[in-house]
Amino acid sequence: MGTRLDSRPRHQQIAAELRAEIMSGDLKSGEQLPSTPHLVARFNAANATIQRALQSLKDEGFVRGHAGKGVFVRDRQPLVVNTSTYMSPDPRGYSYELLKVGQVAPPSDVAAAFTVSGEDLVVMRHRLLLHDGAPVELSWSYYPVSIAAGSPLAGRGRIRGGAPQVLADLGFPQHHFIDRISVRQPTETEVQELDLPPDVPVFRQFRVVYSDSERPVEVSVLIKGGHLYELSYHQTAD
Structure with a gap:
């Protein structure tokens, strides 16, 4: 070779x-x-x-x-993403901008994760994560209409306690999730909204969250600039 x-x-x-x-x-x-x-x-x-x-x-x-x-x-530490946790807003500089909320036809991979038809609608929440005022992550979170309709997940307001709390209150506690991580070149929209320098790839996290009876209750796609992040994995010995 x-x-x-x-x-x-x-x-x-x-x-x-x-x-x-x-x-x-x-x-x-x-x-x-x-x-x-x-x-x-x-x-x-x-x-x-x-x-x-x-x-x-x-x-x-x-x-x-x-x-x-x-x-x-520069004295700059990477933003470490522990893949076993969500990136939560905190007073040290993280904040979210809610870009769009609504019922949409899901992308094919999201529909497959929910095992629904691509013609079925889901509730989508599209957000921009900022750190110290700078954009660092785009996210699209999807929920079955049968779960999210009429709940805070379908509204444009700030969700107290985040989506996990809302899902728990609705009777769908989160038990575990599976992440798929890939790297690719950014789309034009991602370059613009994340203010990416030239030639920088992005991480793509595809996350499926499961509740009781292994029911998928949330699917998220998260896009992060590759120049800002490290992914951290933890495994406990048997």
Whole structure:
């Protein structure tokens, strides 16, 4: 089997190398990056190519330039998503904007998860999650009309206690969920609404929440910028 060549533009290759060093801690928070002449020599690249690579890292929030001093690694920790929990609003900087609520025909994968026809309507809540005022996640949460109609899930108001509390009050407590995680390039809408830098992929979480008798009561699609997040998994030994 042949070796696949990296066909990306040179500035993307260089940015990838530096990004990996920052994420591994080899380039530490607050540390100054090597000078442009040093990077030119190291990567055997033109000055303009190095500048484009550094600009990509600035756009993604990995580094910051200081006039007359150089480029430094930003003191920024990734937003860690523990896949066993929901991202809940809290006073430390998380908030939601409710973008749309209504009854819609579900996407095919959502319909399959609910085992309903694609022609059947479901209640959808579409939201934007912000951290310190910056957009970090788009979400679409879907509920069977038979459960959600007439409940706070179908309204435009803020839900006290969140969807899990409403579902429990309706007699559908959440027992467990299954996440499928994938990575892809963003759509044009996702680039705009999440204010994504160029060439940044997104995480796609597809979550099915189950209640009594393994009944699916919620399906969510969550889109997160890949430059902001790490996914955390926990497993207990038998």
